[in-house]
Amino acid sequence: MKKLSLIFLLIFGVLLTGAKAQITIAPTMVFIDQQERFGSFLVLNGSDQAQEVSIEFPFGYPTTNTEGNVEMVYDDSSRAQQYGIDNLVKGFPQNFVLQPGQRQTVRMTVRPKDFADGTYWTRIKTTSSAQNPAVGEETEDGITAQITYKFEQVTTLFYKHGDTNTGIEIQEFTHHNSEDNFEFIADVNRSGNSPFLGSIILTISDSNGNTVVEKRTSTSIYFKYRQVFEVAQDEFENGEYSAEITFETQRPDVPSENIVQMEPVSQSINFTKK
Numbered sequence: 001m002k003k004l005s006l007i008f009l010l011i012f013g014v015l016l017t018g019a020k021a022q023i024t025i026a027p028t029m030v031f032i033d034q035q036e037r038f039g040s041f042l043v044l045n046g047s048d049q050a051q052e053v054s055i056e057f058p059f060g061y062p063t064t065n066t067e068g069n070v071e072m073v074y075d076d077s078s079r080a081q082q083y084g085i086d087n088l089v090k091g092f093p094q095n096f097v098l099q100p101g102q103r104q105t106v107r108m109t110v111r112p113k114d115f116a117d118g119t120y121w122t123r124i125k126t127t128s129s130a131q132n133p134a135v136g137e138e139t140e141d142g143i144t145a146q147i148t149y150k151f152e153q154v155t156t157l158f159y160k161h162g163d164t165n166t167g168i169e170i171q172e173f174t175h176h177n178s179e180d181n182f183e184f185i186a187d188v189n190r191s192g193n194s195p196f197l198g199s200i201i202l203t204i205s206d207s208n209g210n211t212v213v214e215k216r217t218s219t220s221i222y223f224k225y226r227q228v229f230e231v232a233q234d235e236f237e238n239g240e241y242s243a244e245i246t247f248e249t250q251r252p253d254v255p256s257e258n259i260v261q262m263e264p265v266s267q268s269i270n271f272t273k274k
Contacts (some may be wrong), residue, residue, distance in 0.1 A: 005037070017221075018137060022049075022128045023046045023053065023098065023128045023150050024043075024044050025043055025046060025155055028155045029125070029156050029258070030108065030156070030158070031158045031160065032159055032160075033161065034106070034115075034160075037112075038108070039107070039109075039245045040051060040105050040157065042104070042106075042109065043104045043106060043126060044102065045099065045104040047130075049099065049132070049142045050098065050130070050132070051097065051131065052097055052129050053098055053128045054128075054156075055091050055093075055094040055127075056143060057085075057086045057122045057124060057125070057157070059074070059076075059083075059086040059121075060072050060073055061076075061102060061195075063222070063223065064224075064227075068185070068226045068227060068228030072198070075142070083118075083120050084122060085121065085157070086122040086123075086231065088110050088113060088175070088226065089109070090108065090109050093106065093259055095150045108124075110159050117163045117193060118160075118262050119158065119160050119193065120159045120161065121157060121158045122156075123156060124154070124156065125139075125153075126154075126155070127150055129148055130149070135153060143214065162193075164193060165260060165262045166192040166196045166249070167192045167196075168221065168247040168265045169189045169191050170245070170247075170265060172185075172187045172267055173185070173186045173243075173268075175243060175269060177233070177273075178235055180232065182230070182232075182273075183228060183230055183231075183273075184245065185228050185230065186227045186228070186267075187226050188221065188222055188247070189225075190221045190224075192260070192262070195220055196219050196220065196221040196222075197254055197258075198218070198247060198249040198250055198259065199218050199219070199248055200217050200246070201215070201216045201221055201246045202214065202229040202243065202245055203243070203244045204243050204244075205243075206236075206237065206239060207239060211233075212241070213228050213235050213236060217249075221227055236273065238273050239271070241271055242271070243268065243270075243274060245268075246264055246265070247264065247265045248265075249261045249262050251269050
């Protein structure tokens with residue numbers, strides 16, 4: 001019986017997962033500016049197979065839905081024209097093969113342009129797949145399945161030009177409660193000419209000013225954003241409380257000198273747990 005080779009292409013979006021991904025990338029954010037137009041990142045093959053690697057530079061940014069879950073936007077042509085450098089970045093090499101344990105430095109540069117002051121960006125999409133994928137077993141019908149896994153890791157290149165500034169405008173800070181959880185929701189807009197890179201902290205204090213709950217997350221805010229913190233009902237006793245949401249331009253995975261700084265922004269609400 002004639003054999004038919006079927007190739008299934010399975011694509012997974014992976015954000016530097018190390019254990020699952022075939023390659024590792026560092027750092028996940030690259031910063032360059034008008035004085036130093038060159039930047040680089042490292043690609044390491046931690047698998048036991050040779051990996052074919054390709055680099056692309058699509059424009060995109062994260063946003064959030066009504067549940068506060070992060071979603072990526074790649075089809076905003078208006079903002080791409082205003083903030084994108086995807087068509088100005090040159091990376092080298094953009095296609096290469098890494099043997100097991102081998103590493104490759106990818107260098108990037110941004111071509112000059114009449115930039116207004118601010119921060120511009122593009123995504124760095126690194127795609128990897130095994131150079132010689134294993135061939136699956138032949139079925140009773142004589143069909144052989146060859147499965148090729150492609151892993152996509154998306155990181156970011158920022159280009160800062162001139163005077164940069166950022167800010168957070170808190171539109172609304174509310175809470176809702178259910179039988180099991182309290183839900184604290186902050187809707188914000190980013191101001192200034194640069195994305196907000198930092199942390200969001202929720203602090204719940206009792207009537208004596210003692211902190212009873214603190215939750216923290218690192219994030220990047222490009223335009224509108226909704227942050228949702230869930231706090232279990234059993235994390236604190238019945239009583240009168242205040243909840244404060246704070247946005248600060250510090251995060252553990254990015255050096256402070258690379259972050260456009262601002263004064264912390266906070267807002268508080270009072271609530272009762274019965």
